[in-house]
């Protein structure tokens with residue numbers, strides 16, 4: 001599957017749409033998303049960006065469980081992350097969460113490469129649906145980059161497809 005990564009360009013606004021619910025359904029609902037995301041976070045624990053996350057396994061497991069709830073909700077599943085985001089727009093909330101970490105383009109590429117590996121391990125799912133989820137991740141992840149080679153932190157403008165609002 002051509003899960004390409006396009007560069008984050010400083011000053012360029014980011015367009016994205018939330019994943020279609022058909023991906024969530026095809027992957028097997030909440031249980032399927034859990035399997036996918038736990039696999040992703042297990043890979044993160046072994047990745048070049050592991051140092052961003054708690055090193056203690058129990059603490060890391062808590063992050064894994066919490067983060068998976070976000071992905072269940074953003075993919076159109078039940079609103080299991082609502083308590084965390086306190087009614088804020090989910091994507092806006094997620095950008096702000098990442099402000100606490102210095103995320104470079106290199107870390108974004110590692111993050112995307114890791115989730116791409118987990119997505120490639122899915123079996124029997126329509127390629128178009130996987131690509132739709134990828135498109136969300138690939139575009140949205142640009143908004144988590146907040147540390148540029150020239151030392152600046154730039155907050156990109158973004159444009160979320162209207163039907164998601």
Ligand code: HEM
Nearest residue numbers: 049052054067070084097101103107108111137140141144
């Ligand atoms: C599509 C892009 C991304 C999505 C959807 C996403 C999603 C999330 C979610 C749901 C959380 C948990 C927020 C909370 O409730 O506390 C989180 C936290 C975090 N994310 Fe991301 N993330 C993305 C990209 C990245 C990238 C590129 C990095 C690069 C290192 C990253 C690093 C982190 C870190 C360090 C945390 C905090 C973990 C902690 O609480 O210790 N994320 N992310």
